[in-house]
Amino acid sequence: MTGTICHKCDEGRYRETSMHDDIDGVLHCTNCGDEVKRWKSAEELGLPHMLSCPFCGFQPNVCDDDALYPVGRDRKVWGAHCYETGGGCGASVLGYSPQDAVNTWNKRASQDIVPVVQSLLVAHEQVLDANTSNDRNEAQARVINIIEQLKYLKFYR
Ligand SMILES: [Zn+2]
Numbered sequence: 692m693t694g695t696i697c698h699k700c701d702e703g704r705y706r707e708t709s710m711h712d713d714i715d716g717v718l719h720c721t722n723c724g725d726e727v728k729r730w731k732s733a734e735e736l737g738l739p740h741m742l743s744c745p746f747c748g749f750q751p752n753v754c755d756d757d758a759l760y761p762v763g764r765d766r767k768v769w770g771a772h773c774y775e776t777g778g779g780c781g782a783s784v785l786g787y788s789p790q791d792a793v794n795t796w797n798k799r800a801s802q803d804i805v806p807v808v809q810s811l812l813v814a815h816e817q818v819l820d821a822n823t824s825n826d827r828n829e830a831q832a833r834v835i836n837i838i839e840q841l842k843y844l845k846f847y848r
């Protein structure tokens with residue numbers, strides 16, 4: 692949505708116009724101020740949700756511009772990312788369509804138990820080492836996120 696031409700005045704473009712836009716997940720037209728939702732939902736985009744990252748436990752939002760975007764100008768290869776701008780680790784996979792990239796991401800996220808357990812240990816360590824309640828809450832959220840992910844693992848092959 693970011694950077695697309697305003698569908699109301701046809702002149703401005705939708706951009707983040709203040710800090711609140713980022714928090715509220717909206718964009719405003721630079722010309723007339725028309726407000727739009729920044730992200731379409733995964734359902735609207737016809738995409739599956741991304742499972743949390745097997746390396747760091749962050750759960751990428753598939754609707755975030757930073758989670759899924761084409762690698763080249765021809766838009767033939769797409770990358771699904773554990774984006775650092777949202778708190779992820781930068782891990783990524785490639786696919787031949789947005790759907791394919793997300794499926795590949797979820798396949799990796801759901802098959803290998805070792806990195807999941809490792810990230811769980813790291814996150815638990817961070818809970819123990821947290822100096823502030825904020826840090827502790829964030830670390831606990833990561834632990835919960837990773838435990839959620841265990842549901843998708845295949846224990847028997
Ligand atoms: Zn406008």
Ligand SMILES: [Zn+2]
Pocket residue numbers: 744745746747748749773779780781782
């Ligand atoms: Zn990650």
